[in-house]
């Protein structure tokens with residue numbers, strides 16, 4: 121691992137309350153998927169092309185995936201993350217500890233709003249209005265969480281509530297409840313996606329799709345794009361690594377909408393592999409949390425800087441091009 125990312129992770133582990141460290145680091149069940157998300161990158165290799173000049177210099181194809189409760193990591197919380205994001209798209213969690221309007225105000229680049237559809241449609245509606253009024257540029261509906269994942273570390277640590285003074289700020293004053301309300305997980309259907317799309321002019325992405333048939337349905341229901349994601353190994357511990365689920369989704373979608381791959385991306389090489397396998401960009405979750413916990417805005421900035429620098433270096437080694445024929449198994 122890049123020594124800067126390793127150093128930030130070590131520092132985060134040292135400074136965080138161990139219960140909060142476990143909340144950030146942990147996964148569901150035996151944490152098989154959590155480990156496999158990273159291991160999957162090690163099972164693939166890139167065959168670079170040579171003598172192609174410098175090729176194209178790509179944009180930095182990285183988004184900050186939504187993660188909850190940044191004030192558990194650092195007192196500045198999501199404000200620090202937003203300031204550090206610069207041009208990188210920040211997908212701000214509905215479970216942020218700073219209201220979405222303040223996150224957008226602190227950001228210098230685009231902010232998208234991650235949404236868990238709520239059983240009371242008035243609550244969902246109010247959240248969408250809040251995201252629109254704040255200036256968010258897209259909605260990302262997380263669809264892999266009909267129920268909460270069972271995180272053994274949190275259960276063992278009896279971590280159920282935020283410490284006093286912290287709250288999911290977007291959940292205040294919604295549909296007649298002064299709040300903050302609890303975020304509820306519930307099962308929804310494609311009709312609910314249609315209803316959401318009809319209720320807003322914002323592009324609607326889905327996050328947490330693994331089955332290619334669902335990706336095809338998502339395209340049919342007019343989504344703007346898809347996060348191929350297993351929620352960082354936090355929802356179901358029998359699914360494939362996110363990277364292993366990607367090829368079938370790429371094939372099924374056939375370029376009709378952009379695909380973000382998230383789960384286990386830790387280096388410029390990982391970014392390049394995901395792109396070569398057909399992702400349009402990648403999302404990163406935990407590395408951002410480690411940077412934030414270690415050093416607030418500056419820490420997140422360093423994480424993004426390292427990934428950008430590594431990615432550009434790998435791309436230069438590959439003649440500026442990444443394509444599917446360049447990916448082979450690492451035997």
Ligand SMILES: Cc1cc2nc3c(=O)[nH]c(=O)nc-3n(C[C@H](O)[C@H](O)[C@H](O)COP(=O)(O)O)c2cc1C
Nearest residue numbers: 144185186187188213262351352383384404405406
């Ligand atoms: C501590 C933590 C909190 C998360 N909170 C959310 C969330 O509120 N909404 C969501 O859609 N995904 C959430 N995720 C999942 C991330 O968006 C993302 O899918 C995952 O972290 C990517 O894997 P990585 O951490 O290996 O990069 C969370 C992940 C972590 C680690």
Ligand SMILES: CCCCC(=O)C(=O)O
Nearest residue numbers: 187188215265303351354
């Ligand atoms: C209500 C908070 C949900 C956070 C989440 O999605 C996660 O911890 O993975």
